[in-house]
Amino acid sequence: MDFQDRFFRSLFLGASALSALVTVAVLCFMVLLCLPVLKLDFIRHVLTAPWSPGQGQFGILPMMAGTICIAFLSLVISFPISLGCSFFIEILKPKGKGNLLKKLVQFMTAIPTVIYGFVGVFLLVPFIREIFAYGSGMCILSASLMLGLLISPTLILFFSQSFSRVPQSYLNAVDALGGTTWQKLYHVILPHAWKGMLTGIVLAFGRAMGDTLIALMISGNAVVMPSSLLDSARTLTAHIALIFAADFDSMEFKILFISGIVLYMMTSLGILFTRGLDRKGPA
Amino acid sequence: MKTNIQIRMENLWFYYHDRVILEDIHAEIEKNAITAISGPSGQGKSTFLMILNRLWENIDGAKVKGKVEIDFGKGFEDVYHESYPVHQLRRRVGMVFQTPNPLPMSIYKNIAFPLTLMGEKNQATLSHRVETALKKAFLWDEVKDRLLENAETLSGGQQQRLCIARALVPEPDILLLDEPTSSLDEASIRVIEALLLELKKSCTIILVSHYMDQIGRIADHRLVLSERKLRPAPDKARDIQNRIEK
Numbered sequence A: 001m002d003f004q005d006r007f008f009r010s011l012f013l014g015a016s017a018l019s020a021l022v023t024v025a026v027l028c029f030m031v032l033l034c035l036p037v038l039k040l041d042f043i044r045h046v047l048t049a050p051w052s053p054g055q056g057q058f059g060i061l062p063m064m065a066g067t068i069c070i071a072f073l074s075l076v077i078s079f080p081i082s083l084g085c086s087f088f089i090e091i092l093k094p095k096g097k098g099n100l101l102k103k104l105v106q107f108m109t110a111i112p113t114v115i116y117g118f119v120g121v122f123l124l125v126p127f128i129r130e131i132f133a134y135g136s137g138m139c140i141l142s143a144s145l146m147l148g149l150l151i152s153p154t155l156i157l158f159f160s161q162s163f164s165r166v167p168q169s170y171l172n173a174v175d176a177l178g179g180t181t182w183q184k185l186y187h188v189i190l191p192h193a194w195k196g197m198l199t200g201i202v203l204a205f206g207r208a209m210g211d212t213l214i215a216l217m218i219s220g221n222a223v224v225m226p227s228s229l230l231d232s233a234r235t236l237t238a239h240i241a242l243i244f245a246a247d248f249d250s251m252e253f254k255i256l257f258i259s260g261i262v263l264y265m266m267t268s269l270g271i272l273f274t275r276g277l278d279r280k281g282p283a
Numbered sequence B: 001m002k003t004n005i006q007i008r009m010e011n012l013w014f015y016y017h018d019r020v021i022l023e024d025i026h027a028e029i030e031k032n033a034i035t036a037i038s039g040p041s042g043q044g045k046s047t048f049l050m051i052l053n054r055l056w057e058n059i060d061g062a063k064v065k066g067k068v069e070i071d072f073g074k075g076f077e078d079v080y081h082e083s084y085p086v087h088q089l090r091r092r093v094g095m096v097f098q099t100p101n102p103l104p105m106s107i108y109k110n111i112a113f114p115l116t117l118m119g120e121k122n123q124a125t126l127s128h129r130v131e132t133a134l135k136k137a138f139l140w141d142e143v144k145d146r147l148l149e150n151a152e153t154l155s156g157g158q159q160q161r162l163c164i165a166r167a168l169v170p171e172p173d174i175l176l177l178d179e180p181t182s183s184l185d186e187a188s189i190r191v192i193e194a195l196l197l198e199l200k201k202s203c204t205i206i207l208v209s210h211y212m213d214q215i216g217r218i219a220d221h222r223l224v225l226s227e228r229k230l231r232p233a234p235d236k237a238r239d240i241q242n243r244i245e246k
Helices: A003-033 A040-048 A061-092 A097-108 A113-132 A140-164 A168-176 A181-210 A213-218 A236-246 A251-280 B045-052 B086-092 B107-117 B123-136 B156-168 B186-199 B212-218 B234-245
Strands: B005-016 B019-030 B034-038 B062-071 B076-078 B093-096 B174-178 B204-208 B221-226 B229-232
Touching: A003 A251, A040 A061, A040 A251, A061 A097, A061 A140, A061 A181, A061 A213, A061 A236, A061 A251, A097 A140, A113 A140, A113 A213, A140 A181, A140 A213, A168 A181, A168 B156, A181 A251, A181 B107, A213 A236, A236 A251, B005 B045, B019 B045, B019 B204, B019 B221, B019 B229, B034 B045, B034 B212, B045 B062, B045 B093, B045 B174, B045 B204, B086 B093, B093 B156, B107 B123, B107 B156, B123 B156, B123 B186, B156 B174, B156 B186, B186 B204, B186 B212
Parallel strands: B034 B204, B034 B221, B093 B174, B174 B204
Antiparallel strands: B005 B019, B005 B062, B062 B076, B221 B229
16 A cells, blocks of 8 residues: 555544544533533433423423424424425426426525524414414424424435435336336335435434524424424523523523533434334345 | 237337437337347347337437337237326336346245236235246246245346246236347356247247347347338348238
């Protein structure tokens, strides 16, 4: 191996080691910062009690529930739409229109989140309020719908890519045997593409959990355990942003790092869970 | 003579974007015979086959003009008529590709796949027809103990016979083969040739091949496709002319 080979090998190795290290370093940083409040009793308190700093209660359970509800619901909303879109783009391929749609979807990724937030506040929220004639319209449903739209480009682009990787020979085989387009999707494309699709789902779910602005602007930010789709809720990310903007060095502020760790853990668990699915499933 | 024709093409043109690939093709293909098409590479032999099962419709920018009529026992039908269901056509006109293309599933499932597509769920019927098809394709003895293994673990020759067996399952009237032996060894080639000779009793076979010796061994009729035209092969030209006049 000559010098150039060795140089590039160590360069790339260094780059990947660095990015892996950052992930770990973030976790260490957060643990370090919340060491002062990191006692078993207190963690139990944080994970189970309600949030009421005035009464000395610093539980983040409502925010955890809000995060999971909104992220999961946005995925449920976005999944079928994205599946349909990518199928349209890659398999049905109506002359020219498929590509146009793909370009549009790629463009969607470049729209700042705050714009989605605006649209949500001025269009979606009043709409939901009028349709259901309940509350302010700032609720889990509105936030999930908007967040579903926000994560759909991730899903669509990943799904399209997985679909386009299905070998043409498989598609020809089904076509030549007189299979319909739907049979092709069901029998060949989905079984072949689902692993790639899973990666997209993991990333989209991570994005939905980690997104701050949509939830902050549209979900209403009420610190209560959500009991219906029309209830307001606060996510962990919005919670962190809200407290961070208004506070410093108080007890509430210190709790933020625990919130951060919990968010980190929830995302990691989501990823590990889907990885596990991936390994168990058939090749 | 006319009673024995199964496929009739008239004034057929094929375009790819604005390029003419096939020009004013007229052809009549005999039932229960092997018709071989040869010619230089890249001149549209595969395209010619794909016209018969309309598989070219998947190609972006391709266009066909002209008339293709096939007699499936009820007189000639225009298979390009708007109301003609393409899925039904493809069950009657089977196709085997140059590179074997088993689906990523078990041998059994591959063969049963056309029946699955037709909605057949009866296990007894399925296993009976899988066995029949594999026997027809001279593959049964080699795979009967490993039906649940992935079809992609078979050898190239076996894979190609698997694809032939799969194409035979819907009991097609016509079988299109696109250089089916080009990636195979001599022994596999002989098996497939013997298979085709057997199959022509129940099937009309159109074979694209550039092995002249192969064509000589098994073909009843020879056509050559070159410079966008389909013509009878030189040495057989008079032979076919005689037939048409009869």
